[in-house]
Amino acid sequence: MTEHGLDDRRVLFASDNYAGVHPAVLEALAEANGGWAPAYGDDRWTAALRARLGDLFGAADAFPVFNGTGGNVTALATVAHPWEAVVCPDTAHINVDECGAPERFAGCKLVDVPAADGKLTPEQLADAVVGIGDQHHVQARVVSISQSTELGTVYTAAEIGALADAAHHSGLLLHVDGARLANAAVSLGAGLREITTDAGVDVLTLGGTKSGLLGGEAVLFLRPGLAAAYPFVRKQGTQLASKMRFVSAQLLCLFGGDLWRETAGHANAMARRLAAGIDGVPGLRLAYPVQANAVFAALPAAVIERLLRDYRFYAWDDQAGVVRWMCSWQTTPADVDEFAAAVRDAAEAG
Ligand SMILES: Cc1ncc(COP(=O)(O)O)c(C=O)c1O
Numbered sequence: 122m123t124e125h126g127l128d129d130r131r132v133l134f135a136s137d138n139y140a141g142v143h144p145a146v147l148e149a150l151a152e153a154n155g156g157w158a159p160a161y162g163d164d165r166w167t168a169a170l171r172a173r174l175g176d177l178f179g180a181a182d183a184f185p186v187f188n189g190t191g192g193n194v195t196a197l198a199t200v201a202h203p204w205e206a207v208v209c210p211d212t213a214h215i216n217v218d219e220c221g222a223p224e225r226f227a228g229c230k231l232v233d234v235p236a237a238d239g240k241l242t243p244e245q246l247a248d249a250v251v252g253i254g255d256q257h258h259v260q261a262r263v264v265s266i267s268q269s270t271e272l273g274t275v276y277t278a279a280e281i282g283a284l285a286d287a288a289h290h291s292g293l294l295l296h297v298d299g300a301r302l303a304n305a306a307v308s309l310g311a312g313l314r315e316i317t318t319d320a321g322v323d324v325l326t327l328g329g330t331k332s333g334l335l336g337g338e339a340v341l342f343l344r345p346g347l348a349a350a351y352p353f354v355r356k357q358g359t360q361l362a363s364k365m366r367f368v369s370a371q372l373l374c375l376f377g378g379d380l381w382r383e384t385a386g387h388a389n390a391m392a393r394r395l396a397a398g399i400d401g402v403p404g405l406r407l408a409y410p411v412q413a414n415a416v417f418a419a420l421p422a423a424v425i426e427r428l429l430r431d432y433r434f435y436a437w438d439d440q441a442g443v444v445r446w447m448c449s450w451q452t453t454p455a456d457v458d459e460f461a462a463a464v465r466d467a468a469e470a471g
Contacts, residue, residue: 130433133456134395137301137414140449143333143384149374150335150367158366166369173377174341178325179318181341182348185368186360189300190219192326192338194226195358197263199342199351200294200324203228205262207296208249210236212271214298226358230259238409239270240280243287250291263324264288267298268316269305272408273392273415273445277309278316285321294347295321300328300338303385304413313381318343329372332384333450337368384450388414391448391457398461402468408443416446420468427467432460 132139158164167185174183186192193215197207207223209216211233215223223231234245241264252258264284269275276284281297288295297317299305302325306313317325325341340355342348355361362368375381396411404424408417419442420428428434437443448457 128433130429130431132433133452134416134432134446134448134460135434137331137388137447137449140333140451142335143380143450145380146334146371146374149370153366153370160363160365161361162365162369164366164369166366166373170339170369170373170376173373174327174339177313177376178341178343179314180345181318181325181343182351183327183339183341184348184351184355185337185339185362185365185372186355187336187338187362187368188360189214189298189326189328189330189338190222191358191360192340193219193265193296193298194222195351195354195360196296196324196326196340197223197229197265198227198358199354200296200347201227201229201262204260206230206232206259207263207265208232208234208241208246208261208293209265210234210239210241210267210270212236212239213265213267214271214300215265218271229262232259232261238274239267239272240274240276241266241284243283246284246287246293247291250293253292261291261293263294263296265296265298267300269301269308269413269415273411273413273417274409275305275308275412276316278311278320281316281320281322285323289321294323296324296326297322298326300326301331301385301413302328303332303381304389307382307386308389308412317341323347329375331449332375332381334371334375337371339372385414387450388448388452391452391454392416394454394457395446395448395461398457399464402465404468405464408437408441414448416448417443418446418464419443424464424467424470427470428463431463
């Protein structure tokens with residue numbers, strides 16, 4: 122602890138949200154700060170962003186928002202009525218990390234399904250869609266998955282396509298929480314459109330903050346006819362930025378060129394380096410495959426306790442002794458090597 126009572130442990134692997142703002146994004150913000158511009162999205166940065174995301178994702182209707190929770194709940198509230206349900210993996214951010222915001226704001230029941238490796242399958246979806254047409258039963262309307270998942274795993278384009286087919290077959294829409302969509306795309310060596318629009322995704326919350334923005338995400342409707350109510354839902358949902366040019370300028374900086382690929386690719390590479398660096402550490406095993414920018418490890422409790430004296434990170438499953446280490450665009454190879462050595466030392470100390 123510092124003299125002010127603050128936690129002064131190293132925070133390098135706690136979360137990709139602990140990283141700073143990418144210098145190119147700060148430059149874009151400074152450029153957008155030159156003078157006056159119309160508010161609430163009538164500015165040239167927002168127009169350019171919407172055109173760019175339309176190209177990138179294929180005729181998408183895109184709306185900048187402040188944060189991921191707001192993007193998710195406003196997206197879901199737009200496409201589902203309160204008597205309808207959202208089917209999602211039990212590990213989904215909307216299910217465990219949004220303080221019940223989807224239930225409160227969209228008014229929908231979340232039907233959470235236990236999902237191995239954080240991924241939902243078409244078979245599980247079919248089992249969860251029951252009681253359709255029965256006035257006593259909530260009506261499943263949306264399936265929501267995260268890409269990459271909260272467990273650092275990645276759906277292939279074929280897996281997303283199969284889920285989309287199953288969802289559409291049952292009259293549901295497919296929403297993707299893409300807080301880390303960039304990490305998934307780079308991991309798959311795929312384009313953003315290939316794993317969303319072309320795979321059958323209907324609605325997307327596109328992440329920016331974890332890829333190096335100060336703050337900003339976007340909600341994309343990837344099929345015609347879904348977006349009409351969104352401007353009103355976004356305003357009611359407090360996600361309409363008055364000085365929207367600054368949110369849009371950041372997203373444009375990230376997705377206007379290849380910065381998204383660069384930042385996500387680096388974060389993923391650092392996670393792979395960490396996984397390799399802790400390979401063979403006694404008593405340690407990877408809890409999930411390392412496919413994006415997260416490393417989940419199972420360790421003896423005493424080793425976790427020892428590491429937590431110097432490093433701040435999150436326990437994922439206390440009972441199973443699973444912890445989460447996240448990498449970001451800002452993580453350096455030296456950070457990784459230092460931490461891998463610390464893990465090894467802590468484990469060898471018994
Ligand atoms: C999978 C996922 N979705 C959405 C979010 C967005 O959350 P926030 O509202 O903090 O921007 C996060 C952030 O941790 C996340 O991990």
